[in-house]
Every structure is written in structure tokens, then in C-alpha cells.
Amino acid sequence: MTEQEKQAILEKVKTWFREVIIPNHIKNTLKLANPSEFDINPFLVPYIAAFLTGELTPQSVAKALLYPRVLGSSITTSFGQNMQTFISGVLNSYGSLVQGIDIEFTDALDGRKKYCQAKLGPNTINKDDVETIHNHFRQAKNLGKTNNLPVQQHDLVVGILYGEPGQESSHYKSLRDKHDYSLYIGQDFWYRLTGDPSFYSELKKAIADVAVEAKGADMLNEVADILAQTEVIKRLVG
Template identity: 50%
Template sequence: MTERNNVQQGMSEVELNDIIKRAKDFFRNEIVPNHIARTEECRNLSNFRLNPFLDKYKATFITGNDEPRSIAKALVYPRVIGTSINTIFGNKLQKFCSEVLEGFASTTAGIDIEFIDKLDGIRKYCQVKASTNTINADDVQTIKGHFTGVRNLARTNNLNIGLNDLIVGVFYGDYDELSGHYKRIEQEHPVIVGAKFWHRLTGHANFYQRITDAIGDVALEYDGTELVKSVIDDLERQIAQALNPNNEE
């Protein structure tokens, strides 16, 4: 039968602090260096796909003019604080699970982590996703296929794993932000989001706030102001040359 306990004790403070320490080390060692490298790539105009219909508009919209420096800012800022860092985190998610959540590592194919749900006492087999809009239509079938495979294997081994024991855990966000693709999964399997996911994993309702605050502490160790300014300086010169190829200034 599926493992059940009426009362589940939350993780100890030592265990919680260990997860937080691992999360902070992970961001220092994996996220920050990659973010810096992606920012450095913005020095070269050739790394952007310019849109002559929109680039000057975007520059004027955020700065009030379409000078080369304004265009550089309109190109760099979205890359540095938007798509770049989000992509890095998504790509590193499996490594986050193996290094930060190693105590919950699963040996079951198609499952990222396993844990005893601290709210209902039932073992959960969990696929982890970064945020509320990071899967596509193909991912839905892949996830459902993995879950079906787990249930088939369980039956072969005379284990009782219900549909509600196979879950998707979303690291951050709110339930109301779930995309339609997640809603399709939820027709068969629970999708647990943000604070509720971390609550079930650790047994502490405020752990989501604690771990996100801890990552914020890491951010205070890095000031990218000069790096971003330097990148924009270089890009500005290239844009000015591209707009005025015969101008030697």
C-alpha cells in the first residue's frame, strides 16, 4: 500500500538550513557565472537579431530618444534581466534537484524527486518544473507518459501508487498563473505551485519565503552595474558605426 502517516513531522532546522546553504552555493557556482557570461555576450552586436522596425521604437519608449546608447540599452536590458537569467535557471533545474535536493533524489525513471508529503503523509513521485509557464504541449504528453510508466511499473511490483501520488512540483509562482498546459496535466495529476510545494516538501509553511530570501542574499554579493555599463558602452559604439558606416567619429 502507499505509505501513509497521520502526522508528519516537519524537517528540522538543521535540515532546512542545509537546503538553504546548498541553494545559495548553487546560485553562486552555477547561476551567477553563467549570467555574467551571457551578459558579456551582449558586447557584440552580432549576437542580437536586430529589428529595424522596432529597435528605435523600443529605445525611444524607454529613454525618450533613439540615440545609439538608447538602442543599446533597449537591446541589453531585456537580455540581461529577462530571458537570459530565466533560461539559465530553467536549464539548470535538474542540477538544482540533484545538488540542492539530493536527499529527495529518485531512482525511478521520469521522476525528479520523491518525498513523503508533510501534509498528508503520502509518498509523492514528483517531476519538478521551474515556473508556471515553462512547459509546452509536447511536455504535457511526455509528463503523462512518465507517470503512466511509473504506475505500470508499480503494478508489476505490487505497489499501489495512485494518480494523486504522481505530481508536478512548480518551484515558484502562484496557482492562478498556471498555463493551460499545466491545467491539462491537472485533469489527471496534481500540480503543486510555489509556497504550497515547498510546504509539502519541508513541512514548514514559510520555507518558500525563507529560501527565496536566501537567494536574495546572494544577489547582494554581486553588483553588475559596472559590467552592464561596460557592455552598453561597447554596444553603443558598434551601433553608432552601423548607423553611420562612413562616420569616422
């Protein structure tokens, strides 16, 4: 892969975050100015607020409610739900015509063509997904035989976009240990895709650069201010 092609992927990632992830993140953050968006535990939330800031005020309570949602579950859910748009928008040049296969690429390390199921992270499949992935790979292998394509077992791989070896769940381990499919995790996946061992680090930096553009800290403070003024939050302080 040329340097120009690698830079094109980085720009696609930035564009995807600007056009898909950030707007969803902003929308989901702004709606949290309404306390009805939270399932409030009146015993635990004040404790968390005081633990977080060292004081119990409407503002500390608002932050205790907001931070886990905005910086945790909200963005994680949004990214996961838009996984297919990531594949189509960022990795579209590697798209596969084989049913059940997300992308095809020439492995930069062994030079062989890989048929890849792309997954988000090391804990993002469940037990049922194991059999589904296995069936997709089996169909791809049979199609290769039918069309005289030299598809070997280790040409069928699961590409995990982030994480480190050893973090993979038992379901991923089952694909590897029981069904003998290769797992390309995090840096290894992007290295094999691009041929650049530092690409994974560049990718993370590119995403962080886009996050700075969003000016999320200002928006978070504004939403916390609005939430802190609601009667529901004030009552938690007493």
C-alpha cells in the same frame, strides 16, 4: 523536516546560483558588447531607446538592446537549461530511483510519500510533455503494484518550483483535469516538501541575496558603455 535541513536547502540554492547560474549570466552578458549578437530593427530600436530614457543617444540605444536580453531571455533560458542540475544539486537528497520520477518525498500535509515530476514554472511544458509525464507516472504506478507499494493516484504529483495557482498553462491543467494528477505550485510545493509555509519566501530572498553579490549593475553599465561606442550603434542615432 528540521530547521537544519531547511537551511541546508537554502545554502544549496545559493551555491547553485553562485556556481551555475551567475557564471553563465555573466558570460552571456559580456558577449553582448558585440552588436552582432543582436538582430537590430533600425526602426524599432531607436524608438524603444527614446521611450526608455527620454532621449536618443548611443547609450540609450545600448541599454534598449541590453536590458531585454540580460534581464529577460538570457537568464530565463539559462535557468531552464540547467533545471536538471538544480534537481541533482539542490534536491539531490530526494532523488528517485524510479525511472521518470525526479524526486520522492513525504508530503508534510498529508504524510504520504509522493512521486514527483519537478518542473520549473507554470508555463514550462508543451503538449507532448503531457503524454510523456503521464506515461512516466503510469510506469511508476505499475512498478508500485509489482513491488507491493501502496502508490495511489494522488501520490503521483507534478511539483512546479515557482508560480501561483491559476497561472498554470492548459497543458498542466490537462494533467490535472484529464489524468487526475495533483499539481503543487510554488509556495504549495515548497510547503509540502519542507513543512514550512514561509520557506518559499525565504527561498526567493536567498536567491536575491546572491544576486546582490554578483554586482550585476556595474557590469551591465560597463557593457553598455562598450556597446555604445561601436559604429553600428552610433549609426542608429544618426
